[in-house]
Structures are given as C-alpha cells and as structure tokens.
Amino acid sequence: MASDENAAEPRETLLEIRNLKTHFALDEGTVRAVDGVDLEIGRGQVVGVVGESGCGKSMTAMSVMRLIPPPGRIVEGAIRFHRQFNGRAGAADIIDLAQFEPNSRPVRDIRGNQISMVFQEPMTALSPVRTVGKQITEAIRLHQNVSKAEARDIAIETLARVKMPNPAQRIDDYPFQLSGGMRQRAVIAMALACRPQLLIADEPTTALDVTTEAQILDLLRALQAESGMAILYITHNLGVVAEMAEEVVVMYLGKVVERSDVDSIFYDPKHPYTRGLLNSIPRLETVVQDKKEKLNAIEGMVPGPYQRLRGCAFHPRCPDFMPGICDQTEPELIQLEPGHSVRCHLFNGSD
Amino acid sequence: MLVFIIQRILRMIPLLFLLSLVAFLIIQLPPGDYLTEHISRLRASGRDVDEAEVERLMNQYALDRPMHIQYLTWIQNILTKGSFGQSFQWGRPVNEVIGDKIALTFLLAFLTTFFVWIVSVPIGIYVSVRQYTFTDYLVTLIGFIGLAVPGFLLAMVVMYFSFTWFGVKVGGLFAPEFELEPWSMAKFRDMLTRIWVPVVILGIGGTAHIIRVMRATMLDELRKQYVTVARAKGLSEFAVLMHYPVRIAINPLISTLSFLLPWVISGGTVVEIVLNLPTAAVVLYRALLSQDMFLAGSFILLVGTLALTGSLLADIALAVVDPRIRFGSAEEF
Numbered sequence: 001m002a003s004d005e006n007a008a009e010p011r012e013t014l015l016e017i018r019n020l021k022t023h024f025a026l027d028e029g030t031v032r033a034v035d036g037v038d039l040e041i042g043r044g045q046v047v048g049v050v051g052e053s054g055c056g057k058s059m060t061a062m063s064v065m066r067l068i069p070p071p072g073r074i075v076e077g078a079i080r081f082h083r084q085f086n087g088r089a090g091a092a093d094i095i096d097l098a099q100f101e102p103n104s105r106p107v108r109d110i111r112g113n114q115i116s117m118v119f120q121e122p123m124t125a126l127s128p129v130r131t132v133g134k135q136i137t138e139a140i141r142l143h144q145n146v147s148k149a150e151a152r153d154i155a156i157e158t159l160a161r162v163k164m165p166n167p168a169q170r171i172d173d174y175p176f177q178l179s180g181g182m183r184q185r186a187v188i189a190m191a192l193a194c195r196p197q198l199l200i201a202d203e204p205t206t207a208l209d210v211t212t213e214a215q216i217l218d219l220l221r222a223l224q225a226e227s228g229m230a231i232l233y234i235t236h237n238l239g240v241v242a243e244m245a246e247e248v249v250v251m252y253l254g255k256v257v258e259r260s261d262v263d264s265i266f267y268d269p270k271h272p273y274t275r276g277l278l279n280s281i282p283r284l285e286t287v288v289q290d291k292k293e294k295l296n297a298i299e300g301m302v303p304g305p306y307q308r309l310r311g312c313a314f315h316p317r318c319p320d321f322m323p324g325i326c327d328q329t330e331p332e333l334i335q336l337e338p339g340h341s342v343r344c345h346l347f348n349g350s351d
Numbered sequence: 352m353l354v355f356i357i358q359r360i361l362r363m364i365p366l367l368f369l370l371s372l373v374a375f376l377i378i379q380l381p382p383g384d385y386l387t388e389h390i391s392r393l394r395a396s397g398r399d400v401d402e403a404e405v406e407r408l409m410n411q412y413a414l415d416r417p418m419h420i421q422y423l424t425w426i427q428n429i430l431t432k433g434s435f436g437q438s439f440q441w442g443r444p445v446n447e448v449i450g451d452k453i454a455l456t457f458l459l460a461f462l463t464t465f466f467v468w469i470v471s472v473p474i475g476i477y478v479s480v481r482q483y484t485f486t487d488y489l490v491t492l493i494g495f496i497g498l499a500v501p502g503f504l505l506a507m508v509v510m511y512f513s514f515t516w517f518g519v520k521v522g523g524l525f526a527p528e529f530e531l532e533p534w535s536m537a538k539f540r541d542m543l544t545r546i547w548v549p550v551v552i553l554g555i556g557g558t559a560h561i562i563r564v565m566r567a568t569m570l571d572e573l574r575k576q577y578v579t580v581a582r583a584k585g586l587s588e589f590a591v592l593m594h595y596p597v598r599i600a601i602n603p604l605i606s607t608l609s610f611l612l613p614w615v616i617s618g619g620t621v622v623e624i625v626l627n628l629p630t631a632a633v634v635l636y637r638a639l640l641s642q643d644m645f646l647a648g649s650f651i652l653l654v655g656t657l658a659l660t661g662s663l664l665a666d667i668a669l670a671v672v673d674p675r676i677r678f679g680s681a682e683e684f
Binding site (some may be wrong): 065067069102108109110111112113116117119120121124125126127128129130135138139142143177178187190191267 | 417580581583587588595598672673
C-alpha cells in the first residue's frame with residue numbers, strides 16, 4: 001500500500017510506544033530483546049517493522065499485547081493506546097498498557113477486542129480439538145454482549161469477510177480439515193471478529209506458499225481499506241513491506257535504527273544497516289546479466305544475545321564504521337527531515 | 352462416529368476368541384487337574400468317593416476327552432447357559448463365587464481412579480504452570496516417594512499405625528458383624544467407611560504417575576502457539592488453560608483408563624491380600640494356587656474381557672473428545 005495519502009495531514013495517534021524495554025532475565029545473563037523502542041502508529045495507518053531474526057520485532061508486538069512469555073518482562077517504558085469508544089469520534093481515552101499486569105482485566109479487555117494479533121504459524125495457531133467456529137465465537141462472546149446465535153452469525157459474517165469459501169459450513173470444521181491458507185483466513189477472522197482498531201500481524205504469511213501469501217496480503221489490504229483499522233505489520237520480507245506499509249520501521253538488536261515513509265526507505269535509505277538489507281535483496285537484472293554474481297549479504301553475524309556492545313550495536317558489521325566514535329558512544333535517533341529519522345553517527349555531522 | 356464404533360467392536364471379536372484360548376491353555380498347562388487330585392486325596396485318606404458324582408462332573412466338563420473338546424465344552428457352556436463351570440475349591444458354581452467379588456473389584460477400581468484423577472489432574476495442571484518453583488519441586492519429591500514405595504508396604508504401615516495409635520483395625524472391607532450378612536444399606540454404609548483406605552493406598556502410585564504424565568503433556572502443550580493465540584483473544588488465564596492445553600493434555604489420560612482393571616487386579620493383589628480384601632485378585636490368586644481350573648480360567652477370561660471392554664470404552668471416549676481420531680478412522684473407509 002504505497003501511500004497515496006496527503007502526508008501533510010497530521011494523523012490522530014492510535015498507539016505510541018515510548019522507550020520500551022523488554023528484558024529476559026536468564027541464568028546466563030539478561031537478554032535485552034527490546035531495548036528502548038519508540039514507535040507511533042496513527043489511526044488507520046499501516047506500519048511495517050523489518051529486521052533480521054532476533055532483532056526484537058516480534059517481542060515488541062508481544063509487549064504491546066502483554067503476551068511476553070516469562071521470564072521476559074517490560075522493565076521500562078510506556079505503551080499508550082488511544083482507545084476510541086464506539087461511535088464517539090475524537091473522544092479517546094489514553095491507557096498505558098505497560099502499567100498493568102500482563103493478564104490483568106484492563107489488558108484482557110483490550111486484547112482481542114481493540115487490539116488483536118495474527119501469528120506466524122496458521123498450522124499451530126488453532127486448537128486441533130475445537131471447531132473453528134467455537135474458537136472464533138469465544139472472542140466475540142467475551143467482548144460483546146451477544147447471544148450464542150448472534151455470535152455465530154457474526155462469526156460466519158467475519159469468515160465471509162476474510163473470503164473463506166462456504167463460511168456457513170466451514171464454521172463447524174476442525175482446523176485439520178482446512179488448508180493452510182484457509183486456516184490463516186480463520187485466524188484472521190478470529191482477530192477481526194471484534195473489529196479491532198489495531199491489528200498486529202506477525203509474519204502472517206511466512207509459513208504459506210507464495211500464491212496463498214499473495215491472497216492473504218490482498219485480503220489484509222482490502223480489510224484495512226474497508227474497516228480503516230491500523231496494522232502493525234512485522235516481517236523480514238522487504239518486498240511485503242513495500243507492498244503493504246506506508247511507514248517503515250527498521251529494527252536492529254532491540255532498537256529502532258531507522259524510521260521513514262516507505263518510499264524514502266527504498267529510494268533513500270540512510271542507515272548502513274537499512275542499506276545492507278536492501279542490497280541483500282537479489283535483483284533479477286543482475287542475475288540475468290551476470291550469472292556468477294554472488295548474493296550480497298551483510299558481513300558478520302548478529303552478536304550473541306548476552307553480549308552488550310559499547311557504542312552502536314551495529315558497528316562490528318558496519319561498512320562505514322568510524323573507529324573512536326561508533327565503538328564508543330551510542331548514537332541517538334536523529335531526525336533528518338519530518339518523518340525520517342535515523343540512529344547513526346554518520347548523520348551527526350551537522351555540528 | 353457410528354462407523355468407528357462398529358468397526359471397533361468387530362475388531363474385538365477375534366481378540367476375544369484368542370483371549371479365551373489363552374485363558375484355557377493357561378489353566379490346562381500344569382499337569383493334572385483339580386478333580387483327579389481331589390479324588391486321589393480323598394482315596395488316600397480312606398474316604399469313599401461318590402463314583403456317580405465323579406462320573407457326572409467328568410461328563411459335564413468332558414474332562415476325560417482331548418483338550419480341544421474340553422475347550423469347546425467349556426465355551427459352549429459359557430455361551431449357551433452362561434455357566435462358567437463349577438469351582439471345585441468352593442464347591443459352588445463359579446458364577447456365584449465370582450459375582451460380588453468382581454463387583455467389589457470394579458467398585459474399588461472405579462473409586463481408585465476417581466481418587467487418582469481428582470487429586471492428580473489439578474495438581475498436574477498447577478505444577479505445569481508453576482514449573483521450577485518450590486511447589487513444583489515439592490510435588491515432584493512427594494511424587495517420587497509415592498512411586499517408589501510399594502503399595503503393600505504402605506498398607507502395612509497404615510495398618511500398624513492405625514492400630515497402635517488409634518486402635519482401629521483397617522483391614523477388610525466390612526466390620527466382622529457384616530462380613531457374612533447379605534447386602535443391606537447398613538452393610539453398604541459400613542463398607543464406605545472402610546473402602547477409602549485401600550482406595551488411597553492403591554491410588555498413591557497412580558496419583559504420582561498421573562501427576563508426572565499430566566505435567567509433562569501440559570508443558571508440551573503450553574509451549575504451543577494456540578495457547579498464545581487463545582490468550583491474545585483476551586480470555587482469562589483459567590479459561591485459556593481449561594479450554595486449550597488441558598483439553599488436549601487430558602487425552603493420554605483417557606487411554607490409560609483401559610489398563611485400569613487389569614492394573615487393580617494384578618498390581619493390587621499383594622495390597623489386597625495384606626489388607627484382607629474380598630476382591631477378585633485374592634480369589635484368583637488362591638484359585639491358581641489350588642488348580643481350581645474353571646474358577647481361574649473364568650477369572651482370566653472375565654478380567655480379559657473387561658479389560659478389552661475398558662479399552663473399547665476408552666477408545667470411544669477418546670474419539671468423542673478428540674475429533675482427529677474420529678475423522679482419522681472415517682477416512683479409512
């Protein structure tokens with residue numbers, strides 16, 4: 001979804017994450033899975049989060065849902081959700097999800113209701129011993145004051161919205177009777193049943209084949225356009241980001257290293273890591289021209305989880321490494337222009 | 352579902368036939384039989400043997416005929432007359448001897464299972480969500496002690512202390528005054544006040560075992576994504592646990608139900624002898640010692656049949672709670 005909107009018009013904020021730190025205190029040391037993330041999502045906006053495995057993108061999403069598995073814990077920061085009550089536009093009340101206990105009432109009221117999530121593996125996301133319908137109506141009955149029959153109608157209607165073939169029959173099927181694509185549709189229906197204001201999609205298409213992936217992406221875009229919900233789309237696939245997102249957030253080792261609108265990320269990337277990511281996409285032209293050309297990869301490996309690096313976390317792998325600066329002080333997030341910021345010493349040169 | 356049940360029942364028929372064959376062979380294997388032994392014992396003591404009676408028994412059970420004829424006669428009597436033959440040791444038909452013993456054994460097995468499940472399933476769920484906490488370690492420790500201590504030892508310890516400390520005799524299922532009485536409300540009530548002792552003693556090992564099984568399967572299931580998905584719907588933690596991982600973790604337990612009866616009969620024999628219980632295991636043990644062939648054979652046949660029925664019921668129950676099994680079997684057709 002390349003942004004065709006007028007970027008000038010300021011959007012109403014839906015979710016703001018401020019200096020979020022989610023740490024796992026293990027015997028071997030503390031893993032800083034999320035280490036000071038700042039993120040904003042406007043109402044109805046599609047934000048893509050990209051990064052390598054282990055960069056903390058899923059953990060950021062899980063922190064918002066307060067579904068961090070123990071011993072992980074939010075140690076600092078705020079997750080402010082601007083909750084809008086039905087029908088009353090503008091009247092939003094702000095709730096800081098980071099303040100509550102993970103399974104507390106206020107969190108559970110929002111979870112699956114105003115914020116819901118679609119997970120990676122549709123194959124294991126549904127319980128094999130309960131029908132699809134039961135698993136969908138459960139959420140509806142929980143958050144809406146409706147009867148069993150009404151909840152079933154809503155569930156069928158939602159299944160129809162996600163283009164499930166024969167929704168009225170499929171609702172009584174068990175997950176193992178559905179194909180992978182249909183299961184992911186069912187999972188999406190489950191997330192959409194209560195018409196959330198924010199949908200967090202954590203690599204919802206990684207486990208699916210390419211054709212099904214394209215269908216699911218189309219579906220998500222159509223649903224977003226129809227309902228006006230915001231989507232936080234997490235993926236390592238830059239192609240998907242280009243297709244889906246208006247805004248892109250690049251993460252590395254628990255931190256946001258670059259944030260910008262989707263065009264700037266692809267045509268004018270600033271951070272060496274972002275550039276590295278883009279370079280590592282195989283290009284058809286070069287493959288055709290020179291068959292011997294190797295795939296570009298970012299040098300080195302992601303440092304071990306218990307390691308804490310001085311200075312910029314990316315400096316051991318960075319092609320523009322500046323000794324004495326990058327390995328000494330940690331860069332701040334610098335705003336280059338409105339809507340485009342980067343966390344790198346290269347752009348600190350104005351002074 | 353109906354197809355599944357019919358198919359499952361049909362599969363039981365050859366099994367039952369094999370079972371009866373094995374039961375019969377086992378009782379025939381030792382040399383001699385009760386009748387010849389009994390006659391020679393009587394003759395040795397110089398008493399007169401009623402030749403006509405011996406003749407009648409010989410004919411009725413074809414004892415002088417080849418083995419396969421004996422088998423056929425035995426089975427025929429069971430199938431057509433429902434008669435399992437005569438217990439030589441008790442001097443009464445097997446049916447009479449077995450009847451209430453089997454019923455009591457069933458009651459004991461049922462109550463023991465009930466006790467085991469009521470105690471171990473909640474504890475198993477609790478320790479699985481509190482893995483590696485003090486409670487978990489404590490339950491594990493007690494569980495291993497429960498697994499390691501033989502039931503008969505526990506029975507003797509309980510009997511000793513209840514007698515020396517409280518002056519209560521816990522052996523048996525009935526007070527002496529009810530022992531030979533026919534069934535009545537008072538006798539039943541008396542039994543209920545005593546039956547919990549063998550239930551607890553027999554159940555300790557099973558409880559420890561089921562806690563381990565429940566904990567292990569729960570830990571497996573809790574890691575699965577559908578649990579996180581269920582949490583993401585906003586369900587309370589209790590609802591998440593009960594509707595998702597527990598629903599699946601309970602399945603392996605249902606299949607253990609089929610071993611229940613054989614387990615109470617074979618595993619509990621020593622405990623039941625120590626506690627002086629009038630259950631099937633004790634009677635079977637005595638019948639085997641004295642070569643009471645029809646009693647022993649019928650017992651083995653009956654217990655085997657009950658075990659097969661148990662596994663049939665467990666399979667059907669499993670198919671009811673787990674659609675994968677239900678649909679899996681339908682696809683074979």
